[in-house]
Amino acid sequence: MSAAQLAELRHTFALDKPVVVQFGDYLLRLAHGDLGVSFQYRTPVLRLILEHLGATVYLVGTATLLAAALGLWLGARTAWRRGGAADRANTAIALTLWSVPTFWLGLILIVVFAVGVGPIPGLFPTGGISAPGVTGIFPVVADRLAHLVLPCLTLVAVLYAQYLLIMRSSLLDEMGEDYLTTARAKGLRDTEVLRRHAVPNALLPTVTLVFLQLGTVVSGAVLVEAVFSWPGLGSLFYQALTVPDLPLLQGLFLFFSASVIVMNLLAELLCPLLDPRVRTG
């Protein structure tokens, strides 16, 4: 590369201007929704992010919902019968899965459920979000779902423990409260006491957690996306990192932080709706 070419490139990327001016330009373009152009793809960063957003929301969104549902329900069950065999087993399983390296779990699932071991047939695809050339509504839906199962299962297995533990400890805090005794004294069934009285109060800290987690939904699960070749933001981030594709990385960082902030805000706004005490206080 000649010196003239270099100078030209510097000019193209405005690197010949003072840093302050560059930053000003960046902010100005940002205000117009322009995140710059990716070095490697020569495509606007915003377009790349939007292209990959759907796949990530589809995977991580589904997984977060399932993990939250499973974790909250199991957490409530284990706390309600604290110290029992079910409590110990559930907590142990959840913590074990929480500690398992994500990529390893993903690969094991591929070997067992995508390729098949012994009597287990290889039911699911080894990677990707869809197979080429599939047409028709049912086949396309079935194809998309089949591709979703293993990466989603991996994420759920890794994620649900945090919901379980939070729910379990918040519910344990509630269980000594007098209002539960009152509820029982009214003659309510045990499950009604749990469902109508204890759980709604214990749900508050977990709602915050769910929303914090939703904020990270868009940043994807880089490892899961890498193991299952999922074409989402995590993969895009990984690609950008290997180059390194600075405008793309910058855009992604901005996008990730913005989504976390937005979700935190939503959690703050939602809390008063769920809890009258916060509203009046």
Added chain:
Amino acid sequence: MEGTGHIAEGRPTSRLPALAIALLLAAFLLAPAPFGKPAAAAPKKVLTVATNGSVDSLSPFLAQRVLPTEVHRLVYDFLTNYDPKDDHAVPAMATSWSPSPDKLTWTYAIRSGMKWSDGVPVTARDIAWTYNLMMTNKDAATANGNFVANFKSVTAPDDSTLVVVLGKPQATMLALDIPVAPQHVWESHVSDIGTFSNDATFPIVGDGPFILSAYRKDQYIQLDANPGYWRGRPKFDQLIFKHYANQDAEVQALKKGEVDFAGDLTPAQFNSLKGAANITLNNGDGKRFYALAINPGATTTNGKPFGDGNPALKDPLVRQAIMEAIDKPALVNKTLGGFGVVGQGYIPPIFSTYTWSPPATETVGSDPAKASQLLDQAGYRKGPDGRRTTPDGKPFTLRLYGETQRAEDAQNATFVKEWLDAIGINVSASIVDQATVGDNETAGNYDLAFDSWLVNPDPDFVLSIQTCGARPATAGGSFPGDNFVCDSTYDQLYAAQISEYDAAARAGLIKRMEAQLFTDRYVNVLYYPNTLEAYRNDVIGSMQMQPQPNGIYDGQDGYWSWWSATPGAAASSSSHVGAWAVVAGVAVVAVVLAAVVLLVVRRRSTAQERE
């Protein structure tokens, strides 16, 4: 918490767990089987190749990554191709060629009767238009501009003649790896050639053995056989490059039959496939060399020194001592698991025309005694602690750089450090990010660095990076070269080979350049890693290797493997979503729904009974 035990006495609710299990089962079973391969109306013979490559662009003017350039070789024809047996240039769009006596004008006869996939004839004018665009438009020159840098003019006096006039003689005129684009399609994209990525409408008009028919970023590239291709229609109807971000998953997909070919395997992956059913393995020669670069002291093209490379490395005895201490066969055995060839000349032995071997007197393994003796002779004496000092009494320490992105660097660094340590040279090894290594190299701030290049059938490019002219114009500026090497003998040979149109004579000159590089010991080839590949022999009956007999299938210089692949017994798109799968899917959904309804009903009834 005194009430706890009391509360827990309630009847266990078995409904919710049952529901959760039912839902999980549904998730598992909803889409049973076989989504690996595409569904199609008519049974097509599909060849699916796993790839971990990424696509920077599908524009033949912009794409620089391995995968899109391989695809362009399949969908656009080139002026010439490389023979599948021994890589010599063979006709493609050009049927014959001749240089003028002054070596400056090349005239190519262009094949007649070729057609673009939209029916428009392919003529010499398309080639002239493509080359001219690259010569005049900076953006169009992004990917392949180096091929036309020395062109003065390119003209097509008629549809079947192409004339290229050169600035100075250029022996690589049969190795112009430029995809030729159809003028009638691309004329409208000249204005946005720098950003147009050629993935807007499919199929894409081309004239290669395959037609690019569909593409999804980071998912797959789909190619259909071009029935009218002049060399013959490919035997498979469809060729799919399926993206895998994880190579272990790729190997699993091959075992399962979801993909039919997986290349670029690690020794561990290759060994794990030994004995697997219906899998054929190929341990082919590699096109890459892996070297240890020794900093000669960075200089600009004007000879101005910069950087902080250790001046001791200017001493040929020190460089020789370092290389005597390094055991190349041990690296091949340990780092590559035996899947490689011990380094000799600069050009990998897969390109047999240019293979050069050092004289038999050179040490193949290591000779630490000789290394120590050379260092003593050069004045680097061992102290009482076993460490050597420079002739002016300072500790002799060398920095070694490797890249985290290249797995072999970390392993090799450990060995090299140990071996140099044994002869009294202290080595501090840093395996860091590629960009950091690049920055240090550009600044000239390194002593030793691992270095690896992929070599083309025409080695001009890798030879050019070791010339004096490939050094930076300004200190610390980026440069087209590799290791700041500047050797006048080498440069004279380089200039002689580029204007030598006799293939045998040119090969002789190139071997002398390799000998010179070996003697200088600035760029020391440690080994050539083999290319490890595997494919399903029930799907692929046969395909051509390049070169033969120890070549490769994927990443060829040409389209021979995929073009020549014949379908095997199990080749088809058979495993698409069959009727039974639809029935099973519906059945599972029905069962789950029924279970949910049942649970809700039960729940209501028990609740009422209990109130």
